[in-house]
Amino acid sequence: MLKNFDERIRELFDEHDMDYARVFTRSSNVFYNNYDLYVKKNQEFFGRFLVAKAKAEVDYNNPRWYRNIVFDEKALNMLTELFPERQIKTDYDATRLIEELGDNALTEVQSRLKEKEVKNEKRS
Numbered sequence: 001m002l003k004n005f006d007e008r009i010r011e012l013f014d015e016h017d018m019d020y021a022r023v024f025t026r027s028s029n030v031f032y033n034n035y036d037l038y039v040k041k042n043q044e045f046f047g048r049f050l051v052a053k054a055k056a057e058v059d060y061n062n063p064r065w066y067r068n069i070v071f072d073e074k075a076l077n078m079l080t081e082l083f084p085e086r087q088i089k090t091d092y093d094a095t096r097l098i099e100e101l102g103d104n105a106l107t108e109v110q111s112r113l114k115e116k117e118v119k120n121e122k123r124s
Helices: 002-015 041-057 073-082 091-123
Strands: 020-026 033-039
Touching: 002 020, 002 033, 002 041, 033 041, 073 091
Parallel strands: none
Antiparallel strands: 020 033
16 A cells, blocks of 8 residues: 555656655664655645545555554454454454454453463463
8 A cells, every 4th residue: 555655646746747755764663664755835735635635546544554553563463363264464454353243352352362371271
């Protein structure tokens, strides 16, 4: 999705003769990168419009892309381990699982945690 957004926004800026700069930076702990777009001050409004257009075209704001916003990495890993058949990779996957389990979500998680503990005890 990010690759598609980057390609589309560059196409749109080029099609509309927008001067722009793309800046990539990383955090000091290298766990994430920043992607910033800069346009001339007098083109800011139109630039924002084109960014919104590109985001809509590539489904940028779809929650299926979210990770570590609702669930931290530890929780996602635990849900992935407890529900291997679900192939949980994002917050969206975990949220869908919980929605589908509904009122039984907590009971099901507790049950699978107990099964995991029993398996671990048998291995020891």
